[in-house]
Amino acid sequence: MKLTMQVKLLPTAEQAASLLKTMEQFNAACDTLAAIAFSNKCANKVELQKIAYHGIRADFGLSAQMTVRAIAKVVEVYKRDKSIQPSFRPHGAIVYDERILSWKGSDRVSVLTVDGREIMPWVAGAYQHARLDRVRGQADLIYRDGQFFLYVTIDVGDVPPGDPTEYLGVDLGRKNIAADNDGETFSGAHIANLRNRHARLRRKLQKKGTKSAKRLLKRRRAKESRFARDVNHRISKAIVRKAKDTGRGIALEDLKGIRARTTVRRSQRRAHHSWSFHQLRAFLTYKAAMEGVPLVCVDPRNTSRECPCCGMIDKRNRPDRDTFRCIQCGHAGPADTTAAVNISRRGSRHAAERRAA
Ligand SMILES: [Zn+2]
CATH class of the missing domain: 3.30.420 (Nucleotidyltransferase; domain 5)
Structure with a gap:
C-alpha cells in the first residue's frame, strides 16, 4: 500500500525566496513547454525533450533534471486533453526525485533551487517521523498559505495478513x-x-x-x-x-x-x-x-x-x-x-x- 505524508519545511527567509523563485521559473518553463507541445502536437516526453530541452534550460536557468521534470509535468497534463494548451499556476507543485532532493539525517533535507542546493530543516508529526525511513522515490513540493510542504510517498504494508478466527x-x-x-x-x-x-x-x-x-x-x-x-x-x-x-x-x-x-x-x-x-x-x-x-x-x-x-x-x-x-x-x-x-x-x-x- 502507498501512503502520502506531509512534511513541513522550515526555510530561512532567503531560502523561502529561492524556493518561490524556483517554482515561478519552473512553472513559467512549463507554460512555454506547453505552447511548444501544443503547436507541435507533441505529447511524447522524448520528442518534446528533443525539441525544447536546450532552449528551456538556457531561458529559465533550470538544472538538467529540473528541465526533465518540467517536460514530464507538461506531457502528463497535455496527454489528458490535447484539444487545449495547458497553463500552469506560478506556484504550482514541483515533483522532486532523488536527483534533486535528498534527506540529510533525520531532520534536514537538501532541495535543489535556482540558486543551488539548499539544506533546510523540516518538521512532521511523530508518526511521520517514524515512517520516513520507508521513503521511496519522489516528493512533491507544495506552496500553501505562505508555507512550503513536501508530500512524500511511502511504501507500507509489508506484513502479510494473518487469518484470525476472532x-x-x-x-x-x-x-x-x-x-x-x-x-x-x-x-x-x-x-x-x-x-x-x-x-x-x-x-x-x-x-x-x-x-x-x-x-x-x-x-x-x-x-x-x-x-x-x-x-x-x-x-x-x-x-x-x-x-x-x-x-x-x-x-x-x-x-x-x-x-x-x-x-x-x-x-x-x-x-x-x-x-x-x-x-x-x-x-x-x-x-x-x-x-x-x-x-x-x-x-x-x-x-x-x-x-x-x-x-x-x-x-x-x-x-x-x-x-x-x-x-x-x-x-x-x-x-x-x-x-x-x-x-x-x-x-x-x-x-x-x-x-x-
Ligand atoms: Zn435478549
Missing part, C-alpha cells in the same frame, strides 16, 4: 468516537469540551466578521482539523495494536449501510456526525494493512437492536440513544458496546464463511 468489533460514532466489544471506549469528554469551546469561539468570530476575525477563524479551523487528525491517529493506532496483540482481526460496519441509516432514521443519527469518520476508517484500514491485521466490513443492519444474548431484534431494545436493554431476556449494557459485540460476531462469521468457501 474479530474485534468496533462501533464508530455512537456515544463515543469508537467503542469495541471488550467494553473499551475511545473518545473522552475532553474532546467534546474542546469542540464545544471551539464552536463557541467560532460563532463569536463569525458574528464579528472583520478581516482579522476571518483570519483567526481560518487558523482555528486548521487547528481543529489538525486536532481531529491527531485524535484519529491515536484511536486507530490503539485499536490496531489491541487487535494485533490479541490475535484478532478488526470488524467495522459497512459504510454504505451507515450512510443509508443516518438519512432514514433520525433517532439513530450519529452523535459525532461532524467528526471525520471517513478519516478514522482510512487510518484504521492502512494501519491494519501495515500490521497484517485483517479488516472486514460487515452488514450494519440491526447491529444496535439485536440482543447478543438471545438474538431478539426489536427497536424497543433501545430505550434511549445510549442504552441497550433486551425486552425478552433483560440483557442490558451501553448501546455502543452492545453494537460492537454484534459487529464482532458478524466479523468472525464472515471469516468462517470465507474459510469454508
Whole structure:
C-alpha cells in the first residue's frame, strides 16, 4: 500500500525566496513547454525533450533534471486533453526525485533551487517521523498559505495478513468516537469540551466578521482539523495494536449501510456526525494493512437492536440513544458496546464463511 505524508519545511527567509523563485521559473518553463507541445502536437516526453530541452534550460536557468521534470509535468497534463494548451499556476507543485532532493539525517533535507542546493530543516508529526525511513522515490513540493510542504510517498504494508478466527468489533460514532466489544471506549469528554469551546469561539468570530476575525477563524479551523487528525491517529493506532496483540482481526460496519441509516432514521443519527469518520476508517484500514491485521466490513443492519444474548431484534431494545436493554431476556449494557459485540460476531462469521468457501 502507498501512503502520502506531509512534511513541513522550515526555510530561512532567503531560502523561502529561492524556493518561490524556483517554482515561478519552473512553472513559467512549463507554460512555454506547453505552447511548444501544443503547436507541435507533441505529447511524447522524448520528442518534446528533443525539441525544447536546450532552449528551456538556457531561458529559465533550470538544472538538467529540473528541465526533465518540467517536460514530464507538461506531457502528463497535455496527454489528458490535447484539444487545449495547458497553463500552469506560478506556484504550482514541483515533483522532486532523488536527483534533486535528498534527506540529510533525520531532520534536514537538501532541495535543489535556482540558486543551488539548499539544506533546510523540516518538521512532521511523530508518526511521520517514524515512517520516513520507508521513503521511496519522489516528493512533491507544495506552496500553501505562505508555507512550503513536501508530500512524500511511502511504501507500507509489508506484513502479510494473518487469518484470525476472532474479530474485534468496533462501533464508530455512537456515544463515543469508537467503542469495541471488550467494553473499551475511545473518545473522552475532553474532546467534546474542546469542540464545544471551539464552536463557541467560532460563532463569536463569525458574528464579528472583520478581516482579522476571518483570519483567526481560518487558523482555528486548521487547528481543529489538525486536532481531529491527531485524535484519529491515536484511536486507530490503539485499536490496531489491541487487535494485533490479541490475535484478532478488526470488524467495522459497512459504510454504505451507515450512510443509508443516518438519512432514514433520525433517532439513530450519529452523535459525532461532524467528526471525520471517513478519516478514522482510512487510518484504521492502512494501519491494519501495515500490521497484517485483517479488516472486514460487515452488514450494519440491526447491529444496535439485536440482543447478543438471545438474538431478539426489536427497536424497543433501545430505550434511549445510549442504552441497550433486551425486552425478552433483560440483557442490558451501553448501546455502543452492545453494537460492537454484534459487529464482532458478524466479523468472525464472515471469516468462517470465507474459510469454508
Ligand atoms: Zn435478549
